[in-house]
Amino acid sequence: MSHLKTVQSIYEAFAKGDVPTILGHLAENVEWEYGIVSTNVPWLQPRQGRAEVTKFFQSLADFEIQKFEPKTFLENGDVVVVLIDLEGTVRSTKLRVVEEDEVHIWHFDPKGKVSRFRHRADTFQHWAASF
Numbered sequence: 001m002s003h004l005k006t007v008q009s010i011y012e013a014f015a016k017g018d019v020p021t022i023l024g025h026l027a028e029n030v031e032w033e034y035g036i037v038s039t040n041v042p043w044l045q046p047r048q049g050r051a052e053v054t055k056f057f058q059s060l061a062d063f064e065i066q067k068f069e070p071k072t073f074l075e076n077g078d079v080v081v082v083l084i085d086l087e088g089t090v091r092s093t094k095l096r097v098v099e100e101d102e103v104h105i106w107h108f109d110p111k112g113k114v115s116r117f118r119h120r121a122d123t124f125q126h127w128a129a130s131f
Contacts, residue, residue: 003075003106003112004075009021010025011068011082015068023050026053027111029049030050030053030114031116031117033119035118039127041123042059043056043060043063044119061091064089064090066087067085067087068086069084078107079105079106079108082104083103084104086098095129099125102119102122103120104118104120
């Protein structure tokens with residue numbers, strides 16, 4: 001399976017709430033939200049390993065997604081970049097987050113597993129909606 005097809009299947013699994021399938025595409029020691037410091041936004045926290053990534057999905061319980069549209073896929077070697085339109089509401093605050101062209105960056109290891117992942121998002125908007 002190409003890396004692009006893997007990412008597409010991850011998004012299909014995400015739409016179904018199929019976390020085990022997503023985790024199956026991740027390297028055991030995956031770096032999730034690599035290269036950032038804590039943002040105080042529960043779903044935008046750096047995490048290390050599959051077990052920690054499970055906490056990412058748990059944190060989304062407070063974020064109701066109304067629109068999640070991966071629209072542009074770019075692949076080069078072991079990296080896939082995806083532009084996504086996202087709209088959601090933080091349940092606890094009832095505040096909305098609207099992202100146009102949020103960027104997801106997927107890095108793959110030689111075994112075809114996701115070794116690093118990162119959202120490039122408007123973290124201030126996510127933070128402001130969370131409190």
